[in-house]
Amino acid sequence: MQKQCNCGELMNLKLRTVIFSGKVEIDNVPIYTCGICSHSEVIPEVKADLSGLIQELGSQPEKQSYLFNECNEWANILVEYKLAQKTAQSAQYKLEQMIEQRTNDLLDLYLLAQNLQDEVWLESIRKRLVQIGAQMKY
Numbered sequence: 001m002q003k004q005c006n007c008g009e010l011m012n013l014k015l016r017t018v019i020f021s022g023k024v025e026i027d028n029v030p031i032y033t034c035g036i037c038s039h040s041e042v043i044p045e046v047k048a049d050l051s052g053l054i055q056e057l058g059s060q061p062e063k064q065s066y067l068f069n070e071c072n073e074w075a076n077i078l079v080e081y082k083l084a085q086k087t088a089q090s091a092q093y094k095l096e097q098m099i100e101q102r103t104n105d106l107l108d109l110y111l112l113a114q115n116l117q118d119e120v121w122l123e124s125i126r127k128r129l130v131q132i133g134a135q136m137k138y
Contacts, residue, residue: 001095011034013032018068021061023061023064024064027067028079049071074131084098099132103129103132109125110122
């Protein structure tokens with residue numbers, strides 16, 4: 001995935017570590033980065049979740065670290081995709097296939113949570129499906 005940079009070059013998508021307040025490391029944040037001018041920006045689809053996490057941490061957070069892919073489905077898919085690229089599976093999987101498979105998995109889990117009448121789990125799965133759906137609009 002790429003995006004046009006203000007300098008005219010293409011920005012590549014990378015999973016980076018964001019450091020908040022010099023104390024909190026947030027790993028696996030999807031960020032567009034330009035190799036020419038070094039401009040970086042968080043992809044739009046995850047900004048709200050990243051901002052929410054930072055807001056939860058407050059202005060004086062303790063030293064800690066987070067895996068962003070544990071709270072954002074799009075970041076999770078990208079982590080899985082990067083792992084698949086490094087293994088023998090890379091020839092078998094395309095990003096679109098991984099998104100489709102993850103969506104199907106979440107829908108299966110949704111049915112199970114619905115049968116168990118677990119509202120908390122249902123809401124968590126809904127949120128993840130919305131995160132995937134937001135990315136598919138682009």
